[in-house]
Amino acid sequence: MTMRRIYLDTEFTSLNRYQAKLISLALVVQEGPEFxxxxxxxxxxxxxxxxxxxxxxxxxxxxxxxxxxELARGELLAFLQALGPVEVITDAPDYDWTLLLWLVDPAGLPANVQPQPGLLCIDFDADYSGDEPPHHALQDARLLAALAEKSNPA
Structure with a gap:
């Protein structure tokens, strides 16, 4: 079975990594399911x-x-388990990956999810001609997926 790429973005309370609290989280499979x-x-x-x-x-x-x-955790775990083998891609692992792991804790990531994030390799200056992303987790994850898949198709 082919490993799917899923794009992660979060919004959180502040840029202080040690005090940031998760506000919203999105996971997007390009032209596929979303959480x-x-x-x-x-x-x-x-x-x-x-x-x-x-x-x-x-x-x-x-x-x-x-x-x-608690409800978000259960829905997230069910969503991830239904995807089959998946690699989570993010452009901000210090925040996004850390907050994803916080949300799935104590259950931990399902076995089908790669245990480390994939890093997004996009040259935003070359690949993105729009304004600054909207700082909405779902919209930003969709944008990251579109740019990454355009730059680096499977």
Whole structure:
């Protein structure tokens, strides 16, 4: 069975790696299934940097995508297990990968998921001609998938 690539992006409360709390997480298979959840019980607006309050929070739709951490964890694990062999690709492993591992803990990653992230190899200056990504995990993961698959098809 072929290893699928899945693209990960997260939004979190601040750039302080040791204090960042997960707000939302998206996983996208190019032209395939997607997972997206916004956590409702893991962070508070007071945890957020000014940038996050101004840019990220207004884009959330907690009534549609909001999940408790426990519910999001179960849905995420079921989503990952259904994919078969998969490599998670990210452009920010210090944040995105760390927060993915936090969300799946204590269950850990399913056996079908590679235990280390693949690093995104995109020259954004050459490959992306749009404005700055929107800082919405699902939209950004879709953009990363489109750029990466265009630059490095399977």
């Amino acid at each position: 997206y959840a916004e956590l409702t019980d893991n962070w508070d607006e007071s945890d957020c940097s000014d940038f996050v309050r101004e840019t990220v929070l207004p884009q959330l739709d907690l009534s549609k995508h909001g999940r408790t951490t």
